[in-house]
Amino acid sequence: MFYKGVYYQIGDVIKVIDEDDGKPYYAQIRGFVQDQYCEKSAALTWLIPTQASPRDRFDPGTYIV
Numbered sequence: 001m002f003y004k005g006v007y008y009q010i011g012d013v014i015k016v017i018d019e020d021d022g023k024p025y026y027a028q029i030r031g032f033v034q035d036q037y038c039e040k041s042a043a044l045t046w047l048i049p050t051q052a053s054p055r056d057r058f059d060p061g062t063y064i065v
Contacts, residue, residue, distance in 0.1 A: 001032050001040060008042070013058065026058055028065070 027044035047063040
């Protein structure tokens with residue numbers, strides 16, 4: 001899927017910034033869906049940080065699926 005100049009595919013890890021607290025959250029794209037109005041969305045699996053997860057970058061070995 002192409003969105004705002006970036007090509008996304010299944011398996012990509014994305015970062016989302018919370019609008020309220022400004023904290024980053026990470027998820028992995030599981031698939032894409034399109035509704036009857038041709039609106040596209042991604043199905044996500046949220047990645048849960050552990051105590052070992054660095055706060056300033058993403059280290060995949062420290063997150064739980």
